[in-house]
Structures are given as C-alpha cells and as structure tokens.
Amino acid sequence: MVLLLAIHGDWQEKARREVIDIFGNQIPNSEEISKLKIMTMIIYETLRLYGPSNGMMRRTESDVQLGKLILPANLDLLVIHAAPHHDPQLWGDDVHLFKPERFAEGIAKATNYNAGVFCPFGLGPRNCVGMNFATTETKIVLSMILQRYTISLSPTYVHSPIPYITVQPQHGIQVMLESVYNDA
Numbered sequence: 001m002v003l004l005l006a007i008h009g010d011w012q013e014k015a016r017r018e019v020i021d022i023f024g025n026q027i028p029n030s031e032e033i034s035k036l037k038i039m040t041m042i043i044y045e046t047l048r049l050y051g052p053s054n055g056m057m058r059r060t061e062s063d064v065q066l067g068k069l070i071l072p073a074n075l076d077l078l079v080i081h082a083a084p085h086h087d088p089q090l091w092g093d094d095v096h097l098f099k100p101e102r103f104a105e106g107i108a109k110a111t112n113y114n115a116g117v118f119c120p121f122g123l124g125p126r127n128c129v130g131m132n133f134a135t136t137e138t139k140i141v142l143s144m145i146l147q148r149y150t151i152s153l154s155p156t157y158v159h160s161p162i163p164y165i166t167v168q169p170q171h172g173i174q175v176m177l178e179s180v181y182n183d184a
C-alpha cells in the first residue's frame with residue numbers, strides 16, 4: 001500500500017484527508033475505524049493487485065468437473081489468486097491499473113456478485129482467521145503514517161514483485177517520507 005500510495009499521490013491525499021477528517025491528529029480508535037471508506041477501497045485494490053498470498057491449497061474429495069476440466073479425486077490443487085484477480089474478462093481492460101474506485105460500492109458490486117473472483121484471504125470454512133486483525137492493523141498503521149508523513153517513491157525503486165512463499169518486492173521498496181508539518 002505504501003508503494004501504491006507513493007506512486008498515486010492523488011489517492012494518498014484522499015486517504016490522508018479521510019484520516020484527518022475522522023481522527024484529526026489523534027491515535028485511531030476502534031469505534032471510528034469502520035468509517036475509513038477510502039482506505040478500505042485502497043486496501044482491497046492493493047490486495048487485488050499485490051495480495052501477499054500466492055494462492056490456496058485444495059484437494060478434491062471426489063471426481064469433480066471444473067469448467068471444461070474433469071478433476072479426479074485426491075488431486076492436490078494450488079488455486080493461484082493472480083488468476084482471478086488479474087483477469088481482464090472479470091475486471092476489464094484496465095485490470096492492471098490501480099483503481100480503488102472499483103470498490104466504491106463494496107466487494108459484491110466490484111465482483112458483480114461473484115464471490116470467488118476476489119479472494120485475497122481465501123474462501124470457505126478454512127479462509128484466513130487473521131483477516132480482520134490484518135485489515136484493522138493495516139488501517140491503524142497506515143492512518144498513523146498518513147497523519148505524520150507524505151510518501152514519495154525513491155528513484156532507486158525497481159518494480160519486481162516475485163512469488164516467493166508470499167508475493168514480495170524482489171529489491172525492496174524504497175520510499176521517502178517527509179513530515180507533513182515541514183512547512184508549518
């Protein structure tokens with residue numbers, strides 16, 4: 001998210017304005033965290049483009065038909081998240097662009113009411129137990145950063161996300177932070 005907000009200064013500014021409107025300069029509190037609508041859209045769009053999980057493991061219990069494929073029983077599958085998340089037929093020709101406005105009216109509307117299309121935390125009874133924790137933590141930390149700093153991308157940054165257990169930036173993410181109080 002820090003990378004995408006460093007690149008997309010307009011969304012960084014929108015997110016900062018929302019954070020200041022809701023929390024001012026105070027530490028984010030649990031009652032008001034649910035009001036962070038812009039930030040939620042940014043989180044979803046970041047998870048769609050660069051969610052940390054590569055995919056989810058599944059095993060067929062019996063023979064099953066999946067589209068045109070017949071899968072035999074006891075087959076181990078790795079369902080790669082990037083397949084649905086980066087499919088232009090599902091998201092449109094701008095699928096590779098960072099456009100948080102896709103999620104302006106929630107996940108159901110963004111996915112055309114097709115739950116499996118957006119699954120950064122997995123799906124079904126074994127989906128991620130840390131989902132709410134991770135999302136809330138992200139909102140708190142990012143709010144506290146935006147309250148204090150503007151973020152811009154370092155010219156040394158080289159874009160190379162690689163799937164290595166989780167999706168990772170191969171050469172790290174170099175950004176520059178500047179205090180928002182500098183010109184006060």
Ligand code: HEM
Pocket residue numbers: 051052053055056057119120121122123124125126127128129130131133134
């Ligand atoms: C952005 C952060 C995270 C992402 C994207 C993520 C994603 C995932 C995914 C895709 C799965 C597999 C779900 C499935 O097979 O349907 C999973 C499982 C799991 N995650 Fe996360 N996770 C995140 C953070 C966390 C955190 C912070 C915790 C713990 C506090 C956590 C604990 C777990 C556990 C215990 C499982 C296994 C659940 C089970 O098998 O029943 N995750 N996570």
